[in-house]
Amino acid sequence: MNASQNPDEGEVSEAFVSELTNHQTAMLAFxxxxxxxxxxxxxxxxxxxxxxWQKRAQFEPGTSFKAWAFQVTRYHLMNHRRRxxxxxxxxxxxxxxxxxxxxxxxxxxxxxSRHQALHLCLSKLRPKDRDLLQHRYASGAPLNxxxxxxxxxxxxxKATLFNLRSSLRKCIERRFHEQGxxxx
Numbered sequence: 001m002n003a004s005q006n007p008d009e010g011e012v013s014e015a016f017v018s019e020l021t022n023h024q025t026a027m028l029a030f031x032x033x034x035x036x037x038x039x040x041x042x043x044x045x046x047x048x049x050x051x052x053w054q055k056r057a058q059f060e061p062g063t064s065f066k067a068w069a070f071q072v073t074r075y076h077l078m079n080h081r082r083r084x085x086x087x088x089x090x091x092x093x094x095x096x097x098x099x100x101x102x103x104x105x106x107x108x109x110x111x112x113s114r115h116q117a118l119h120l121c122l123s124k125l126r127p128k129d130r131d132l133l134q135h136r137y138a139s140g141a142p143l144n145x146x147x148x149x150x151x152x153x154x155x156x157x158k159a160t161l162f163n164l165r166s167s168l169r170k171c172i173e174r175r176f177h178e179q180g181x182x183x184x
Contacts, residue, residue: 016056019065020049025115026066027073034077044080048073113179114172121171129164136161 027048032041052072059068122130135146136157147154 013056015061016053016059020052020069023066023069027069030070030073031077034074035081044077047080048076051076113176117172117175118168120175121168124171125164125167129160132157132160133164 024045028041028045031044031048035041035044048069052069055072059065122133125133132146135141136143139146143157144154147157
């Protein structure tokens, strides 16, 4: 029977998609925290989304979607980490992941507030500073390569990055203070 034949099933699917959508930022942050250095966090998030959709009938409406989704995510990441370990990758021990993961389950609204504050603060930077941050944190390429491209020393860029991170932190703290949001 499809959703058009059973309105209740359509409503359940719509509520499920709404919950899933609302938790994407938090789930991505959770994945990145448990898989540091992994450039495939978004791919892992998509894999988890597919698994959650396949298991949607197991979710009990009225219970915590976040707790359920994060548990499914945790198990998927543990399996993924085992596959990486079998290929010789150095990974966190499962016991360590189990102990730290509850602390990483951030509130989606808080994460969204942080994300918005960061976005605003980044937009206030000079384009060349945004380019440096983009290269350092999104490209995966060595800083030395970028230093050669822009004809500056890697040491100078490291100092600039230190100052940029400090400026961004202060900007975000000001935004939180202005909005009356307690700092994490």
